[in-house]
Amino acid sequence: MPPELIAVLIAVSDDRPMVLTLEGGRLLPSGPLEAGHRSLQTGLRLWVEHQTGHALGHVEQLYTFADAPVDGGPDERRVMISYLALTRTRRGERGWRGWYDYFPWEDQTAPEGRALVQRIARLLDDWAGRAPSAAGQEARRQRVALTFGLDGLGWDDELVLQRYELLWEAALVPESAPPGAPVLPGLSMACDERRVLATAMARLRAKIRYRPVIYELMPDSFTLLHLQRTVEAVAGQPMHKQNFRRLVAQQDLIEETGEVAPDTRGRPARLFRFRREVIGARRIAGSKLPLARPI
Amino acid sequence: MPPELIAVLIAVSDDRPMVLTLEGGRLLPSGPLEAGHRSLQTGLRLWVEHQTGHALGHVEQLYTFADAPVDGGPDERRVMISYLALTRTRRGERGWRGWYDYFPWEDQTAPEGRALVQRIARLLDDWAGRAPSAAGQEARRQRVALTFGLDGLGWDDELVLQRYELLWEAALVPESAPPGAPVLPGLSMACDERRVLATAMARLRAKIRYRPVIYELMPDSFTLLHLQRTVEAVAGQPMHKQNFRRLVAQQDLIEETGEVAPDTRGRPARLFRFRREVIGARRIAGSKLPLARPI
């Protein structure tokens, strides 16, 4: 059984991060590595284009997963080489699903997301209490607090995978819960593919901080608020508007188009475009994400 | 042909970073993923222990590589899932080689390393001049300057892989040079394994900045200068002593043992130990690496 190539294709539309899926959102585009593929990445591109018709832009390898082998089962296991790809949605394309449909607790810009974390905190506290030893309970509580930013520790948007794995261990997601048991809201995926999705989210959130990949998700021209909303959508956290602009301005990665955004509500905003030429011309850091206090 | 598991095992001894190799330094420990392996990591651990007798501590996945398929060759290609592992050397163990024996230009703490970069800069300028078009020459020069920190751009210690790939393209390393052509100093490895080694170095250099992994490479107790020399050995760059201590102190990750280092030259230094308990108890950043001007 050859390794499989699997893609998490991300776009942001209407300030919502989206993932390209198959089979009603249960699967990610994927296919086996074949002898004819010139490289892993070309193999991936061929499969995704074949299955979804969508060409890939910026692509980077994420992680290689392997199923646990089944006792007495076939002598084969599924090895998945996963990739993160960034792109823009195109009108009328099907299969795009909201990121936060799979991980509702990851959206900390919305009050619902924050409320859900409060609920999760209570459920995980129960779970911690069910640890066999007192030391085990303490260790679990500490882990919960750290992973979900409780006790004033502060939410870390990059801990996507750690949070999912914690919920998995606590049997609060359908992938691990006994049949019929109550589970958290959020779509699940076939096999372990939600784990791949979590890995992609975590990587993207980390990456926008130190590389200007956010522009891969932007249209040709955009306002600063649009850019901010896109970053907020990805990071799942609100930002401080003025500081965000200051940071973006001093990076010197974008330039005014000279035009102004049509049909806005307040004062019209200037339009900007990404200066493609700076890629490779300078050493570029992403943006430090000037966070705002979650009101 | 099942995927292969391949390990870059790193330790620092006598302020020199070392890699565990086989076959006189030509190979890294590796072996095929087998049905009996419970996970990728357990498979890796088994192979490394079997081949080298060394048990693995901190392990993390690096990258999955695939050879280019050979035209008309076997229908099979080598897929390598690579790992970085950190450990300490043990007396009398064989197979340890210096990192910088493979990448002499990466050691920017030593004058020889800096001189070598000057030589490389000249060779790569020639290479850039051999590009077909004027625009191509300019693009090559820009890439060289950025990758090797020329023209006042500053050396970026994390660009290990980019530098190696540039030298590969310019046919300055034995892996890509035509037979008999002059090549740069530095040991090479079988297949593309030096590329795996470069990836590991790059990852480790990046990681010590934001996670306290450096302590995986330290003995139980150490002086602050010893810690600094270890970081410098990994980063390949000199640090500012006082600022280094300030940073380490404010991280609060280590504590005094109460003892003092034996047989030192100047004023005796206090010994410290890593506070293992903080792992998991706090959100921990590595160290920002207070660089010193290369004299």
Added chain:
DNA sequence: GACCTTTATGCTCATGTTGAGCATAATCTA
């Protein structure tokens, strides 16, 4: 014993970065 070399350690200072928020400008709508 005085003095030099060497490493350890404490402290200051200028500069840059970051979080927070006030104030004003330019639109549209009621």
Added chain:
DNA sequence: TAGATTATGCTCAACATGAGCATAAAGGTC
């Protein structure tokens, strides 16, 4: 005309970072 709404400019305090001065505590040399 008075909000409402978004854009944009600017200030301030707190903290982080790069650089380097000054002193302390050892051993070795004359």
